[in-house]
Amino acid sequence: MRLRQIFVIGLALSLLGIGAPAWSQDDPRSCNDLMADDTPAYVVCRWMATPEEALDIAEFWLANDGEHLREATPIDPILINCTEAGNVCPPSEEGDGDGRLHDIGEPDVEGTEDGGTPECREGETCYVNPAALSQAELAQAGKTAAGQAVGAATQAGMRVWIDAELAGAWKDGKLDAAVRKLAALAAQPGVAGIRFTTRIGFDQTFQSADEMDRFVAETSAALRKLAPGKKLGAHTVVPVLGCGSDDACKAEVGAKHPLLDPDRIGAWLAKGQIDQLALDSGHLATEYATWKIDAAKAQRNQWIQVRARAWDAYGQVAAEDAGFAAAGSPQLTTEQAAQVITDRVASPLQNDAAETVTLWSRWQNDQGQVSRMYGEKWAANATWDQLKKLTSVRPRLATVYDPARPEVDAATDLKNLSEVFGQVYVHSA
Known part of the structure; x- marks a missing residue:
């Protein structure tokens, strides 16, 4: 023994x-x-x-x-005697608990000995459903394609986020209805958070930075109310970060993307309006050619800037890459696939700024052409085989899944995706 x-x-x-x-x-x-x-x-x-x-x-x-x-004995607890002169203790109705010490194992509130909810006193509201959603709404959400995909992803052992775009609903004055529908979907077992916007500030949805800030603030507040406890995320790009210390680059790129000011976007994290910020890498290869900044240097510049701003002190920072997938399926050799993985997966993590990397494993353009990072109908290829070897960082890898456009079906697709990814963003509509 x-x-x-x-x-x-x-x-x-x-x-x-x-x-x-x-x-x-x-x-x-x-x-x-x-x-x-x-x-x-x-x-x-x-x-x-x-x-x-x-x-x-x-x-x-x-x-x-x-x-x-x-x-060895425990350190003596710090106790305050409320009867001693100079000590001020709040009345029990304004403080926590009932204002007295309890023995180990004794419930803090009378009526909870068996773990139940104490009965309400007359005229007292002791519990209110924070989501304010009916069982019918929850059941209906679970029957949707997205709801079924959430169940399949959870069954496969993946951490689930709901992926949605609420900017249009906000501009049309339909935010409340959209948030309610999204909250019901997010209430399904296994859902950790909601990403409520993508490419914010990069497209033409918002005409001013103030309008964009109002959208984030109001949407965040609505989701916090109807989906309490869920993490909130946003996806965008911040091109000026790739310039590094090149002042000419920063001036021109900043003027080209006036809504994507890093201080403004960082404030969403600092104010607690979002818990996760995903930065896309799609612009890194082409945005900085004028200043002879290639993709690798732009990526390094970006993560140095993110670290310097300490965004990770307020929330999670993610790298996002849709360019990993290729039309049809990747035709890389084993060696080429290993190099791409090093550049696009290992580098953001090694730069110690991005805590997760989101790779788009399948997407479809407006002409119907499908790009994948695996073989058609899950046929084997070198890229997917190399990705399956990243078991040590699987919890840090995420992908996006659209149940309206499956490769085979949700159960099959998510089971295969779970071999590489620990997290998945399920598109809601």
Whole structure:
């Protein structure tokens, strides 16, 4: 029994080192040799306590039948005596709970001993459904193509976001109805959040920055009310970030895209109006040719700027790439696919600014041409085979799925997508 305790304590201490920097394989505290062969180079392991040190620690606490463990006591709690002069305690009806200490295991509110909701006192409203949605609305949402896809994605073990565009409804004065419908869909089991707009500020939907800000603020407030607890996201591009320190580039690109001011967009995160900001990479290859800034340098510039602005202190930043898919299906060799994955998947993550990467695995243009990152009807190809090897970063990879345009059917498609992606944005209409 004692050997088992020592082993368990040592194992727990050693696992705490996963993820800490280990700058060299010669580092005596490096445990990179314990990780899988396909672990990305930027994921490292370092012992906080080596096995030998963990054994010493365990033996200290377990010596003499655990004498030191028995002697160790919790730190005395900080208590305030409300009867002492100078101490001010709020009345119980204005504070939390009932204003008194409770024993361990004793419910804070009378009537909740069995985990139930206490009965309301006369004239008191003690619970209100925050979503204000009927069972009929929830059931109807679950029967839609998007609702069925949400169920299939959840069954496949994916984290689900609802993907929608509410800018048109907001401009037409129909936001309330659109949000209500979207909230019912987001209430389905397994849904983590709602992305309510894409390419915001890049297209011609909004005529001014103030109008765009009002849309974000009002839509966010409506969704917070009808879909409480769900994360909110927005997708856009911020071309000026790719200029880096080139002042001429920043001046011209900023004038070309006046609505896409990084300070204004960053404020949506800082104000809590959105929880996730996805930055598209579609413009990186062509936007900066005048200043001899190629795609790789523009991407590096962008993520340096994002880090400098500390957007990740307010929410999650995602990289988004629709260019990974090819008309029909990719015809890359294994080596070419590996290089593209390095450039478009590994680089944003290694730049330590994007926490997730969203790849469009299938999309269709206005002429009906389908672009995929896998083979038609899920036929094997080198690109998809290489992507399936990224098991270590699967939780950080997401894709977009349109249930109205399936490859085969929602269940088949999402099961296959779950082999590469840990998250999926299900298009709502």
